[in-house]
Amino acid sequence: MKEALKEAKIGVIYKSRYGTARQYAAWIAEELGADLLERSAVDASRLASYDLVVYGGGIYGGKINGVDLVANHECGRLVIFTVGLADPASAEYFYEVVDTNLQERVHKNAAVFHLRGGIDYKRLGFAHRATMAVLRRMALKRSPEERSEVERLVLETYGSKSKIDFVRRDAIEPLVGHVKGVVAGLGV
Numbered sequence: 001m002k003e004a005l006k007e008a009k010i011g012v013i014y015k016s017r018y019g020t021a022r023q024y025a026a027w028i029a030e031e032l033g034a035d036l037l038e039r040s041a042v043d044a045s046r047l048a049s050y051d052l053v054v055y056g057g058g059i060y061g062g063k064i065n066g067v068d069l070v071a072n073h074e075c076g077r078l079v080i081f082t083v084g085l086a087d088p089a090s091a092e093y094f095y096e097v098v099d100t101n102l103q104e105r106v107h108k109n110a111a112v113f114h115l116r117g118g119i120d121y122k123r124l125g126f127a128h129r130a131t132m133a134v135l136r137r138m139a140l141k142r143s144p145e146e147r148s149e150v151e152r153l154v155l156e157t158y159g160s161k162s163k164i165d166f167v168r169r170d171a172i173e174p175l176v177g178h179v180k181g182v183v184a185g186l187g188v
């Protein structure tokens with residue numbers, strides 16, 4: 001299995017606004033001995049040069065940041081990871097995220113993993129700060145039972161002086177294990 005991993009050409013591509021998706025991507029690339037690439041540095045034509053591509057991006061308003069790169073272009077074996085505040089155990093929430101971000105053609109052939117990120121309200125850019133304020137106002141108008149997973153998290157964390165950080169290296173293990181399994185079957 002180790003030999004197959006050494007031979008396979010794997011690219012880990014990420015788009016990250018505040019660094020959590022970048023951190024996960026760096027750990028994944030290190031574990032897999034893969035190329036680590038920022039999304040803006042990758043031309044879509046380069047995707048086909050990899051035996052397997054891992055793409056990761058933060059979730060913003062339910063959208064996976066930059067995922068169009070792999071969703072709209074030809075790409076062989078594909079693994080996608082999302083990074084959000086929502087608890088990856090919230091199956092219903094993530095079912096919706098996958099459904100709205102990836103056409104059936106894409107998610108039928110890609111393995112998708114959900115990793116938990118974080119938020120540091122002090123570092124938010126102006127637009128994100130405003131979005132969070134709107135989300136909070138909307139959440140407050142709803143009864144607790146009606147609130148979405150993300151609205152609940154915004155209310156719990158909003159304005160927090162300290163950084164909320166759910167990033168854990170061991171969370172990448174299922175994804176890394178999956179990639180190793182795929183690569184072992186490639187016979188490269």
Ligand SMILES: Cc1cc2nc3c(=O)[nH]c(=O)nc-3n(C[C@H](O)[C@H](O)[C@H](O)COP(=O)(O)O)c2cc1C
Nearest residue numbers: 016017018019020021058061062084085086117118
């Ligand atoms: C404006 C804004 C919108 C967000 N929307 C969502 C969301 O819809 N679902 C979610 O799980 N997390 C959401 N988050 C949390 C981010 O996904 C989280 O901070 C993640 O770690 C960001 O990854 P990045 O720093 O690599 O870009 C949002 C954060 C901000 C600032």
